[in-house]
Amino acid sequence: MRTALAAASLLLAFGTAQAQDKVTFATNWKAQAAHGGFYQAVADGTYKKYGLDVTIQQGGPQVNNRPLLPAGRIDFLMTGNLLHSFDNVKNGVPTVVVAAMFQKDPQALIAHPGQGYEKFEKLKDAPVAMIAKDGQFTWWQWLKAVHGFKDEALKPYNYNLGPFLANPKAVQQGYSVAEPIYVKEQGKFEPVVHLLADHGFSTYSTLIEARAETVKAKPDLVQRFVDASIVGWVNYLYGDRKAANAMMLKDNPEMTPAEIEASVVLMKSQGIVDSGESLKDGIGAMSTAHIKDFYDQMVKAGLYKGGDVDLSKVATLQFVNKRVGVDLKAKLGGR
Numbered sequence: 001m002r003t004a005l006a007a008a009s010l011l012l013a014f015g016t017a018q019a020q021d022k023v024t025f026a027t028n029w030k031a032q033a034a035h036g037g038f039y040q041a042v043a044d045g046t047y048k049k050y051g052l053d054v055t056i057q058q059g060g061p062q063v064n065n066r067p068l069l070p071a072g073r074i075d076f077l078m079t080g081n082l083l084h085s086f087d088n089v090k091n092g093v094p095t096v097v098v099a100a101m102f103q104k105d106p107q108a109l110i111a112h113p114g115q116g117y118e119k120f121e122k123l124k125d126a127p128v129a130m131i132a133k134d135g136q137f138t139w140w141q142w143l144k145a146v147h148g149f150k151d152e153a154l155k156p157y158n159y160n161l162g163p164f165l166a167n168p169k170a171v172q173q174g175y176s177v178a179e180p181i182y183v184k185e186q187g188k189f190e191p192v193v194h195l196l197a198d199h200g201f202s203t204y205s206t207l208i209e210a211r212a213e214t215v216k217a218k219p220d221l222v223q224r225f226v227d228a229s230i231v232g233w234v235n236y237l238y239g240d241r242k243a244a245n246a247m248m249l250k251d252n253p254e255m256t257p258a259e260i261e262a263s264v265v266l267m268k269s270q271g272i273v274d275s276g277e278s279l280k281d282g283i284g285a286m287s288t289a290h291i292k293d294f295y296d297q298m299v300k301a302g303l304y305k306g307g308d309v310d311l312s313k314v315a316t317l318q319f320v321n322k323r324v325g326v327d328l329k330a331k332l333g334g335r
Contacts, residue, residue, distance in 0.1 A: 020053035021221055024074045026065035027058050031248035032255060033263035034177060034206065035078070036241060037101065037273070037283075041232025043243035050228040052221075058251055069095055069209060076210055076225060081105050081203040082294055082314070083138055086304065089313045094212040097315035099226045099284035100204030101233060103276040104197035106267075107139060107205075108176035110183065111192040112168040120194045124149045128170040130157035135173050139201060142301040146200060161186055177266040181259055195270060202294045204286060205272075215316060226319040230283045233273060234325035237264070238334035274334070281321040291315060 027035050038056060041047045047054040057074060059065050066084070069077040070093050077095075079085065088095050109129075111117035117126065124147060131140050131154060143149040155163075157173055164172040165187045174180065176195050183191045197203075208229065210222055236244055245260050267273055277285035292311055299306050 019051065020048065021051055021224075022053045022055075023047075023076065023221075023225060024055045024057055025076045025078070025225075026068060026074045027056065027078045028065065028080055029058070030060045030254070031056075031058050031252040032178065033248075033260045033267065034102075034106065034175075034272075035248065036236040036244055036260075036264065037233030038078070038229060039232075039247045040236035040239075040241060040244035041228050043247050044232075044235060044240075046231050046235070047225075047228045050224040052224060052228060054225075056251075069211060072211070075214065076208055079207045079209050081107075081205045082207070082291065083203065083298070083303070085207065085209065085314050086295065086298070086309045088209075089309050089311075090304070095209045096212050096215055096313065097204075097207045097286070098210050098215065098222055098319045099208040099229065100206070100286045100315075100320075101208065101229065101284055102205035102272050103274070103278050103285070104195065104270065104272050105201060105203050105205035106176040106178075106270070106272055107135075107196045107201065108174050108179075109171050109194045109196070110164075110174040110179055111171045111194075113189060113192055115168055117171060117192050117194075120199050121147070123171050123194060126153055126169060126171040128155050128167060129153040130155050130164055130170060130172040132157045132159070132173060138303065139196060141303055142201060142297060143196075145301040146297070176270060177263045177272060180266065181262045200297065202290065202297065204290070204294075208284075212313075215318075219318070223319050226284060227322075227324050230324045231328065233283045234329050234332070234334070237268060237273060238329055238332035274329075277321075280323075282323045282326050284320045284324070286315055286317055286320055288315075288317070 025038065042054055042056060065077060068074045085097050109123055116122055136154060161182060164170050176193055180191050180193050208226065215222055245257060249255055274283055277287060291314060295309060295311060298304050
């Protein structure tokens, strides 16, 4: 009898351990180092350890995954920054931020060396500023309101480095963990890089969004996904990331191993993922004060009117600030 009960218990335990909640997580671009922690959690089995069978659905230039979250076709979405989340709340889209994997938005302005742009405040004097349309309507407005940039310099940026490389007096937008690498490869020089986050553009980035109904009805699922993603990011930054990189290269063959590794170096040196609040509370950390600070800046820039957005609906802190991964980071020798 005891033997039968023990066997039944083992079978039950085995079945429970094998049960996996299927989750689809969509990103906002093709696979790259800035997605590394999520791929890490798939590649090294972290999601599986948390009872999750996660499929990563990558975005891209012809892919818009954002509508899929409120439509219920995906479970979690990686979004660029808080502006998307503010817009969702303003427009009544029932989504909520459950974690902020990047403490800093990697949005940057890049310039040629030796042209007088080594100081951020000199960038506003550049005769040409190559900025894409979405940037012109968002953070460029903040640059004008707070730092005195002028529309007269604006030129369209079509994600082609050629015009920038050909004009040493131009400045251009860039992702601080990507474009500087490509400039070095194509232009054979190290560009001047000014991270907007270091000059007051205080949004969190690489946010994890969920549907409000999921947060309410399945908080355990959300917690497990957030915790496993955090652990994935700790392991990716400070541990062995070879398997994650191999997965990303399979999803996005346009990348190279050298580009991925160079991007990781920049993420770490710039404190993109692990800085500020995350040093105390763990990767993914958020605060209401931080969110309000960024919103107030966007009001000043004219993107919103005070009261446009109910900030209490933008994000929930119930799944973060628990120091998940802090001990693991120390064990891996992360600083």
